[in-house]
Amino acid sequence: MSETVLLPGTASLGVMGGGQLGRMFVHAAQALGYRSVVLDPDADSPAGLVAHQHIRADYLDEAALAELAAQCGAITTEFENVPAQALARLAERRVVAPAGAAVAICQDRADEKAHFKASGVACAPYAEITTAADLAAVSDDLLPGILKTARMGYDGKGQMRVRSRAELVAAWDELKNVRCVLEQMLPLALELSVISARNAAGEIVQFPVQQNLHIDGILALTQVPAPAVGPELAAEALASAARIAASMNYVGVLCVEFFVLQDGRLIVNEMAPRPHNSGHYTMDACDVSQFDLQVRAMAGLPLRQPRLHSPCVMLNLLGDLWFGTDGAERSPVWDQVLALPCTHLHLYGKASARPGRKMGHLNISAATAAEAAATARAAAALLGLPTQW
Template identity: 70%
Template sequence: MSAHPDTRRPLLPGEATLGVMGGGQLGRMFVHAAQTLGFRTVVLDPDATSPAGLVAHEHIATGYEDADGLRRLAAVADAVTTEFENVPAQALLALAEHRPVAPGGAAVAVCQDRAAEKAHIQAAGVPCAPHAVIATAHDLAAVPDALLPGILKTARMGYDGKGQVRVADRAELATAWAALQQVTCVLEKRLPLLQELSVIVARGADGQLVNFPVQQNLHRDGILAVTQVPAPDVAPALAEEAVQCAGRIAAEMGYVGVLCVEFFVVADPADATAARLVANEMAPRPHNSGHYSLDACDLSQFDLQVRAMAGLPLVAPRLHSPTVMLNLLGDLWGDGRAPGRTPDWAAVMALPGAHLHLYGKASARPGRKMGHLTLSGATAEQVRETALRACALLGLPAF
């Protein structure tokens, strides 16, 4: 079987089996979307109680590089996708010898390395933050003064604020690199941040590209806390620029599947009244900031993930309701002073336009993504007011 979905007929609902590497909440929502269309589903994840594994037709409980597990997945699935970027790219490349894989291992490998990612973003003609790669003591000494103060980030395995250290000067930079075990890092210049945005696109093997509306995001402690759509503080021209940039990045990579590109809106040093766009990072999968699409759009990001990997038509999704999404972290279940408490879901669900999604994870811990709450309504003002009421009920900070 060809490794490329565009060289074969589309996989049809009711006939094919779709596989996913990874068993977290993104895999769970992918499985639900595939099953709604009538596809059979199979998950490969080492956790016997993974959220996606619990709802799929079949769960292969092996490691991601286990040869027997990969063989079994290729034997059952007609196409394979991934639900998180740290699935070994080599495993995806091995699967692609037998089955269509979207996104491909080469694209995932780019997203797994911040240095390669920034090089790719620049190759697509999209600006990113001024930065330097630090792999050796010589690189450390050669860092330009203009990059400080900055943020030192490990090149690999960093997400949700992990592997990142703010540094003010060269002494702090040296200390931080040592604390990170002198692994390869990227030092990014700290920029005057105005807003954080993300754009989710879906691209088919034939190059067809569709996108969701620009999403305005708020992070706390490096973890997404709030997403608002439409983005309330973003000028239409800047939003359109973000969409175009995300499309160029996907096309440059020959990407197939759902891709999220995160952007910073920063103050223009040459004009205090102007703002400019800087690409931050990308995720080769559906994204936390796009979960609202399950409730506020006629097609969700997971619907488009299914369509892209199966070679089915990509239809531009339509936002039918203004929306706010709140991330629900494990902190809500207890902070050590009141362990085991359960949020008042009945009160939350009494709010108009409230859509509660819990991911079926066995245990809650601080910072762990346990679910999300989407609030939708007739107007953005109404939705924001309802979302603030939800924050008050859950003990979350206002935004």
């Protein structure tokens, strides 16, 4: 990894992927005066619509990769399922952060868990299942458990809860007998995440620990400061995330998600080699956002410890909000929501809404955590979102 500095206003920055994370990266890059180039096959991709240049092609298209490398001084990715080999090809010519090798670890749940163990960070007991013999050899101690595909799983996709061996066999068949990981189901108390930014020199800065609530496997809200997390637990989560990043020689923004068990133990769940939904609050509650640090890390600019200047609640906005109880499409009551104090609406520019699709997020900041939570509940009530949290 080169430590060449790309000064603001003097270079183009590229991103593989055109979704909302790419869109917010492009906005952050453009604010510093960088040209932005997106490679994504979708003509209407949210990031492609706002970038200076959109290369519409498959992620493994050799001509497109060559064009992206020719146009940009450094390149990143906005989602973990960009082929790692494409990032490796780009790295032959340009700075790529994070590196393809790090992204490859995050793409495979078995490799990811092996990396956690090698980093000295505890994860749930698990077994890798590749063959019928692996399936038969699974320890009874892992049941009940969660069977997850090793690759291409996110937002609750590619995973099934299993309570018995019969359910395990049936679930593996339903998942088409692909390589899987079976995790022991543990008694959870809390879900946390840590977002870190690390540069090529090994310097790391981190945002405060975030407390998350998932519904049906999809993040529903994030609270910062984490209301149920004390100083010792927060320090352990931050240190664990830093070890995980350092042991990959990671460069860029990395999100590490944790579980807190009912007995108080901290268990790492998974990681994402990019900015994360749970870090969207940083856009309005911190002096630099996760996207600002993504730009800084890949461009070789100085990283500095971000400061949380306002307590915040982030509400995830899914496409369900665009449909009434009768199924008819409607527009959410944004005027009423924005009448509430310190509400910051971010919509992603997607052409159409559908249930479960991430359409935007709402940040609610305030002078105190209690005020932020109260306003967030009022906004949630207006939108028809859960308010009991």
